[in-house]
Amino acid sequence: MNLTLKVWRQKGPQGTGPKDKGRMVTYDAPGISPDMSFLEMLDIVNAKLELAGEEPIAFDHDCREGICGTCSLMINGIAHGPDAGTTACQLHMRRFSDGDTIYIEPWRARAFPVLKDLIIDRSAFDRIMQAGGFISVNTGGTPDANCLPVSKEKAELSMDAAACIGCGACVASCKNASAMLFVSAKVAQFAYLPQGQPERYDRVQKMIATMDHEGFGNCTNQGECEAVCPKEIKMTNIALMNRDFLVAVATAGARQVS
Amino acid sequence: MKLESKCPTGPIETRWDRYRFETKLINPANKRKYTILVVGTGLAGASAAASLAELGYCVKAFCYQDSPRRAHSISAQGGINSAKNYRNDGDSVYRLFHDTVKGGDYRARESNVYRLAQVSLNVIDQCVAQGVPFARDYGGLLDTRSFGGAQLQRTFYARGQTGQQLLLGAYAALVRQIGLGTVEMFPRTEMLDVVVVDGRARGIVTRDMVTGAIESHHGDAVCLATGGYANVFFLSTNAKGCNTTAIWRAYKKGAAFANPCFTQIHPTCIPVTGDHQSKLTLMSESLRNDGRIWVPKNKGDKRSAGQIPENERDYFLERRYPAFGNLVPRDVASRAAKERCDAGHGVGPTGLGVFLDFTESIGRLGKHVIEERYGNLFQMYEKITGENPYESPMRIFPAAHYTMGGLWVDYNLMSTIPGLYVLGEANFSDHGANRLGASALMQGLADGYFVIPYTIGDYFGNTKLDKLDTSHPEFTKVKQEVNDRTKRLLALRGKRTVDSLHRELGLLCWEKCGMGRNEKQLKEALAAIPGIRAEFWKNAMVPGSGNDLNQALERAGRVADFLEFAELMVADALERRESCGGHFREESQTEEGEAKRDDENYSHAAVWEYQGEGKAPLLHKEQFTFEYAKPSQRSYK
Numbered sequence: 001m002n003l004t005l006k007v008w009r010q011k012g013p014q015g016t017g018p019k020d021k022g023r024m025v026t027y028d029a030p031g032i033s034p035d036m037s038f039l040e041m042l043d044i045v046n047a048k049l050e051l052a053g054e055e056p057i058a059f060d061h062d063c064r065e066g067i068c069g070t071c072s073l074m075i076n077g078i079a080h081g082p083d084a085g086t087t088a089c090q091l092h093m094r095r096f097s098d099g100d101t102i103y104i105e106p107w108r109a110r111a112f113p114v115l116k117d118l119i120i121d122r123s124a125f126d127r128i129m130q131a132g133g134f135i136s137v138n139t140g141g142t143p144d145a146n147c148l149p150v151s152k153e154k155a156e157l158s159m160d161a162a163a164c165i166g167c168g169a170c171v172a173s174c175k176n177a178s179a180m181l182f183v184s185a186k187v188a189q190f191a192y193l194p195q196g197q198p199e200r201y202d203r204v205q206k207m208i209a210t211m212d213h214e215g216f217g218n219c220t221n222q223g224e225c226e227a228v229c230p231k232e233i234k235m236t237n238i239a240l241m242n243r244d245f246l247v248a249v250a251t252a253g254a255r256q257v258s
Numbered sequence: 259m260k261l262e263s264k265c266p267t268g269p270i271e272t273r274w275d276r277y278r279f280e281t282k283l284i285n286p287a288n289k290r291k292y293t294i295l296v297v298g299t300g301l302a303g304a305s306a307a308a309s310l311a312e313l314g315y316c317v318k319a320f321c322y323q324d325s326p327r328r329a330h331s332i333s334a335q336g337g338i339n340s341a342k343n344y345r346n347d348g349d350s351v352y353r354l355f356h357d358t359v360k361g362g363d364y365r366a367r368e369s370n371v372y373r374l375a376q377v378s379l380n381v382i383d384q385c386v387a388q389g390v391p392f393a394r395d396y397g398g399l400l401d402t403r404s405f406g407g408a409q410l411q412r413t414f415y416a417r418g419q420t421g422q423q424l425l426l427g428a429y430a431a432l433v434r435q436i437g438l439g440t441v442e443m444f445p446r447t448e449m450l451d452v453v454v455v456d457g458r459a460r461g462i463v464t465r466d467m468v469t470g471a472i473e474s475h476h477g478d479a480v481c482l483a484t485g486g487y488a489n490v491f492f493l494s495t496n497a498k499g500c501n502t503t504a505i506w507r508a509y510k511k512g513a514a515f516a517n518p519c520f521t522q523i524h525p526t527c528i529p530v531t532g533d534h535q536s537k538l539t540l541m542s543e544s545l546r547n548d549g550r551i552w553v554p555k556n557k558g559d560k561r562s563a564g565q566i567p568e569n570e571r572d573y574f575l576e577r578r579y580p581a582f583g584n585l586v587p588r589d590v591a592s593r594a595a596k597e598r599c600d601a602g603h604g605v606g607p608t609g610l611g612v613f614l615d616f617t618e619s620i621g622r623l624g625k626h627v628i629e630e631r632y633g634n635l636f637q638m639y640e641k642i643t644g645e646n647p648y649e650s651p652m653r654i655f656p657a658a659h660y661t662m663g664g665l666w667v668d669y670n671l672m673s674t675i676p677g678l679y680v681l682g683e684a685n686f687s688d689h690g691a692n693r694l695g696a697s698a699l700m701q702g703l704a705d706g707y708f709v710i711p712y713t714i715g716d717y718f719g720n721t722k723l724d725k726l727d728t729s730h731p732e733f734t735k736v737k738q739e740v741n742d743r744t745k746r747l748l749a750l751r752g753k754r755t756v757d758s759l760h761r762e763l764g765l766l767c768w769e770k771c772g773m774g775r776n777e778k779q780l781k782e783a784l785a786a787i788p789g790i791r792a793e794f795w796k797n798a799m800v801p802g803s804g805n806d807l808n809q810a811l812e813r814a815g816r817v818a819d820f821l822e823f824a825e826l827m828v829a830d831a832l833e834r835r836e837s838c839g840g841h842f843r844e845e846s847q848t849e850e851g852e853a854k855r856d857d858e859n860y861s862h863a864a865v866w867e868y869q870g871e872g873k874a875p876l877l878h879k880e881q882f883t884f885e886y887a888k889p890s891q892r893s894y895k
Contacts, residue, residue, distance in 0.1 A: 012806060013468070035531040037642075043536055047755045050810060055802045058809055060324065062497040064537045066638060067422055068328040083641070090641045115468055116807040123445065126325050130437035134430035135389045139309040139707045140380070142387035146344060149398025159391040159416060162423060166327055195389045 001098035003029040005045065007057055007118070008105045014113040022114065024103075034094035038081065039064060039071065041093055042104075058117040066090040066230065069165030072172070073118060074105040079169035079228040087167065087230040107172035111179070111215040122168050124214040125182065132206035133186045135195050148194050158192035161185045163231040170225035170233075176217030181225040183207050184241035185233045191240060201248035201255060208245055259514060259867050261880045264668040265369035270355075270886055274373045277669070278712055282719025289314035292718055293477040295462055297449045297504055299326035301421075301428055301699060302682025303483030305706025308431035311440035313711055318475055319432065320444045320464060322499055322812075327429040330485060330497040331702060334421025335542035335635065336405060337413035338385075338699040340378040345402055347410040351375045354412065358697060359887040361407040361587050362662070362690020363839035363855060365517070365863070368886055369669060370687045377708040378700050382414055384707055388427040392416050404547050405695040407587035407894075413696040418542055418634045424699055428706070448812065450740045451507045452480060452678065455732045458723070459678035463733075463740045467812065470805040472740050474728040479677045479714055482508060483706065486661035486683040488521065490820045490827060491772070492764025494658035495527060495540040501816035502823050505665050505684050509826075509868055513673040514878065516686035516863045517663035518823070519831035522693055522840045523773050524659035525551075525591035528642055528652075529611040538657040539642055541614070541635055543695040546584045548619035548628060549652070551575050551595070553612050557602035563613055563651045574598055574612075578850075582894040589692045589840040589853070590894060592656035596773050597851065599655070606653045615651035656773060660698060662689040662840065663830070666865045666880070670713035671705060674867075676721070679714065681705040686863065691839025744804050747814045752797035756810065759794045760817045763787070763824055771828050776844040780832040784825065791821040826866060826875060833877065836860040848891070857889055 010022030029045050036044075039061050046056035062070040066087040073088040075081035081091045096102065104118065112120040150158075164185035171179050187204050190196025196203075219238055226235045248255075266273040266280075284292070292315050296307040299321040307319040323329060341354040354375040359366055386392065386400070393401040393415050402411040416423040435441040446467040453461035453474065461476040484504035488494040509515045526541045552573045554566050574594055576583045586594075595612045598604065605611045620628050625648060629636070636647045643653070664686040665673045671687070673680050682702040689697060770783035794817065802808040837846040837853035838860070846854045862879040869876055 033532055033534060036534045037536070040534045040536045043757070044534065047757060050755050050799050050801055051753065053751065053799070053801050055808070056810055058807055062323060062328060062499050063330060063333045064498060065333055065495075065539045066641075067419065068323070068330070068332050068497060070323065070328050085637070086641060090638065092641065092644070094644055119807065122324060126327070126433060126436075126443075126445075129327075129430070129433045134434040135387065136434065137384075137387045137431075138312045139305070139384060139431070139711065142380075142383040145342070145382045145386040145392075146399045148386065150394055151398050152394050152396050155391055155394040155398075158389075159393075159423075162391050162416075162426065163419065165422070166325070189391065190389050193389050193391065195387060 001032050001034070001096070003032055003096065004101040005029050006101065006103045009057070009117050010114050011116065013115045032093050034092070036093045037064065037089060038075070038091040038093065039089050058119050060119050061089055064089040067165060069167040072107050072120060072167055074107060074172060076103050079107070079172045080230050085230055085232050107168050109171045109177035111177060112168060112171060124216070125166055125168065125179070127214060128179065128183060128207055128210045129186070131210035132199070132203040135190060136199060150193060154192045158189050161188040161192070161233065161237050164233050165231055167230065169228045169230060171216065173224040173228045174217065175222070175224070176220060178219045178225070179211050179216035180219040180238045180241065181229065181233055181235065183211050184237035187241045187244060188237040191244060201244065201251065204241060204244040205248045259674055259878055261666065261674070261865055261878055262668060263367060263880060264670060265367065266669070270368065270372045273369055274376055281712055281716035284715050284718050286314050290316060292316065293318065294479050294481060294714065295475055295477040296320070296481045296483065297462065298329065298483035298485060298684070299432065300329035300331035300483060300485060300682060301425055301702030302706045303329070303481070304425065304428035304432045305703050306481055306483060306681055306710045307441055308428065308435050309707050309711045310714065311435040317435070317441040318444065318477065319441055320447045320449055322446065322448045322467065324446055326432055326443065326445065327426060329425060330500055331425045331699070332422045333497065334699055335418045335540065336544040337403065337415035337420045337696040338381070338424060339405065339412050339694070339696040340382045340414060340700065341375055341412060342379060342382060344400060345411050349410050349412050354378060356887050357408050358688070358694060359690065360892060361694040362692050363853065363892055364690065364857070364861070364884060364887070364889040365838055365882065366688055366690035367882060368884060373709070374688050374701055374704050377704045380708055381700060381703045385424055385427050388430060390416065390423045390427045403544060404585060406543055406546065406585050406591070407694040409582070415544065418544070418632060421699060424703065428703070449504045450815070451736050452511050453733055453736045454511050454675055455726060455730060458676045460726060461728065461733060463736050468807050470808065472737055472744070474733045474737050476726060476728050476733065478723050479679060479717065481679040481681055481710065482665070482684050483681040484684050486664065487823060488658045488661050490764065490824050491658040491768050492761045493530065493535060493538050493768070495524060495538050498537060501819065503816055503819045505680070506819045506823050508665060508673065508675065508678060511675065512868065513675045513678055514666040514865045514867050515663070515826060516666035516865045517830065518827040518866070519771070519834060519841050520662035520691050520839065521658060522588060522660040522662060523592045523656045525588055525595055525656050526614060526654045527657035528639065529606055529608065529655040539638065540657070540659060541639060541652065541654060543588065545614060545632060545635060548631065549584065549614040549616050550618060551584055551612055551614055553598045553603040553605060563615065572603070579894045586894045587692055587694060592773055593842060595656055611653040611655045613651040614654045616647065617651070620648065658768070660693055662686065662691060662693055666863065670716065671709055672713070672717065677717065679710060681710060691841055744811070747800050747811060747818065748804050750795070750798045750800040750814070752799050754793070754797050754799060756798050756800065756814045756817050759790060759798060760820065763790050763821060766790070767824055767827070771831050774842050774844050775831050777832065780828055783828045784832065787821065787825045787828065794818065794821055830864055830866065833864060834860055853892070861889070
């Protein structure tokens with residue numbers, strides 16, 4: 001099939017002067033096979049650009065099997081494109097029709113500045129994790145793994161939340177550029193497990209403080225994040241996080257004493 | 259070059275304990291005087307960086323991804339082995355050790371493998387303490403399942419995302435240290451060379467992939483945890499960015515390369531659909547727990563799977579290997595599938611595929627059980643192929659997946675360059691000629707959490723390291739070399755994309771140095787590779803500049819190194835005139851077509867030493883001795 005692409009091109013990082021003026025550029029993508037993945041389609045367009053001595057469209061990708069969370073494309077206004085529960089790298093061209101025009105843009109959020117073309121800087125996510133996205137255990141000295149039974153139900157809920165790949169689609173699709181689905185997934189993963197209890201309330205406070213500091217917005221329960229999440233992380237995690245945050249604030253004094 | 263394995267002697271059960279007692283300790287106040295550079299943040303790199311920082315060392319960690327959480331360990335699906343014996347099904351450290359040595363076709367070092375089996379116990383404890391949500395039984399205890407090459411259930415898992423969960427555990431430990439200021443993290447940074455001063459690894463030269471800046475970093479030791487080289491085949495299950503540059507540059511600086519021909523072809527991947535294909539997708543080996551592999555008995559039978567009656571199906575693994583059935587090790591399963599396809603029984607449009615059929619287990623267990631066990635894999639299969647595997651069998655075919663070869667290391671995980679350590683898939687040490695399923699995760703974490711923290715201290719305790727920084731002339735020299743090379747790449751303005759050359763190299767390696775290898779084809783490959791390399795340096799096209807984010811340049815640098823590395827891999831395959839594990843020399847097989855080892859002549863690691871540009875590398879041999887796992891013809895019948 002033959003397609004037309006409208007792609008965001010931006011030479012340099014935001015805030016570097018004249019280079020950061022981006023624009024949409026039109027490209028033809030002829031002879032695309034329905035068996036190709038979306039990124040393979042971009043590879044073909046890029047090969048043509050390269051041979052013409054032009055810079056290929058820069059886009060982030062790595063595993064191309066939907067798990068590393070690197071790919072980050074806004075396709076026709078939807079983060080990761082039209083398939084539910086699917087990353088852009090797992091989207092296949094059979095989803096499109098001959099003659100389609102496809103708009104491809106980067107994630108857009110204040111906390112995710114564009115570095116080049118479709119590549120953004122998501123290091124804010126790492127900084128939120130640094131603030132508390134862990135259980136403070138050093139290597140060694142841990143008890144036998146079966147010392148700590150976890151009910152199957154809780155283990156499954158924890159795993160549902162832990163499936164987050166940190167791609168940032170939730171932020172990109174939220175009108176407030178809120179990172180609450182991402183943050184709550186980590187908070188919930190540990191809140192469901194006994195290992196996560198000792199730091200439970202400190203963790204939620206620290207992660208939320210960093211999230212706010214990084215410039216992510218608040219949640220207004222619209223659910224765009226859940227709709228586009230390639231791993232189908234649920235908004236119930238946000239409810240859990242809000243509750244934990246409330247408890248954390250209310251019991252802050254008491255926790256310090258104990 | 260002298261290869262000293264430095265393995266402790268005496269009873270194998272006590273070697274690691276005695277080694278740890280005999281190592282020099284560094285007092286906590288002195289640890290912060292040492293800087294360690296860790297390159298790569300997969301399971302091995304992230305766990306090493308975190309553990310070393312916890313001990314008090316200053317750590318700098320580097321990864322090419324935008325975040326350490328994205329290293330390719332994340333894609334591992336099936337599970338992680340450990341000799342916990344929670345199942346009461348006869349497992350033990352000794353049995354895991356024995357299975358691993360046997361699975362590797364007796365081409366690994368016994369002491370290393372035994373240590374791996376021992377610390378596998380601690381690895382599971384560590385991961386659970388970090389909050390890794392492993393699968394559990396109704397009683398709340400950990401669940402396990404079977405994997406290839408073992409007749410018991412020792413594989414712990416987190417749905418089909420075990421690698422992701424273990425990596426996020428290691429990443430959590432790492433970011434905790436970054437937050438505490440003990441690890442300085444450099445994402446989107448690619449290592450382009452190692453700096454050796456007075457014979458010791460003292461630093462690296464990197465490229466900032468956003469600004470293009472070439473920078474030097476000095477340290478007291480360097481740990482490479484940069485993964486394997488399966489992307490030499492272009493099409494593999496590895497992530498697009500996986501590359502051999504770090505270990506190849508180290509090789510050219512004096513780190514010997516062991517067994518480069520030991521590559522693993524994974525039996526259960528989604529078949530190639532066309533020339534546009536950019537990578538191959540693995541379907542976890544765990545699927546072979548419940549899926550049955552078959553092809554039509556009649557050649558060229560193009561009917562759909564459902565139309566082929568039971569008595570016209572050939573469950574060839576169950577037929578050939580009744581004891582292990584569909585759970586034979588990967589090399590055996592891959593070769594058996596290739597043999598059937600070569601004989602004209604392959605399925606699908608290309609004839610390069612076999613069925614993986616769940617009809618029987620769905621009937622026996624119910625669809626919901628299969629969905630719970632493999633739901634995400636079935637979904638992934640459907641996304642890629644557009645076919646529903648609950649209704650018709652999957653089609654699968656082998657693909658390049660993992661590399662057992664790598665930089666040679668001693669018992670300390672140190673390469674032949676003092677101070678240069680190599681961890682995880684990047685080294686050669688534990689899996690011999692074939693890695694068992696669920697053992698890569700085990701090894702990566704064992705190396706990072708529980709081996710390197712001990713062995714690196716011993717090096718510091720026994721070595722007087724001069725103070726130096728990046729103003730040392732050797733740093734200036736290496737930085738200049740990297741700059742020159744980058745300029746050379748950017749000057750390429752030919753008529754072929756880097757990808758097309760990579761594809762050409764990959765196809766050549768796959769056809770002549772893939773699942774089956776023979777002298778004639780290997781010689782043909784050796785003759786052809788320099789031509790592709792010359793074509794690259796004459797006719798490749800690398801647009802853009804070196805001063806900003808330039809993905810074409812990144813690819814070009816990696817492919818240039820693959821073009822050099824491939825020659826060593828093929829030369830090693832030619833040199834090893836025996837079959838063992840994943841290395842199948844067609845000249846050396848039993849009457850039944852199984853791999854036939856030649857222990858008399860090849861019970862060694864082939865260790866290659868770089869001799870300079872345009873010169874043949876020098877072959878050294880590390881002879882293996884087997885005191886415990888006595889070599890026998892591997893049989894899974």
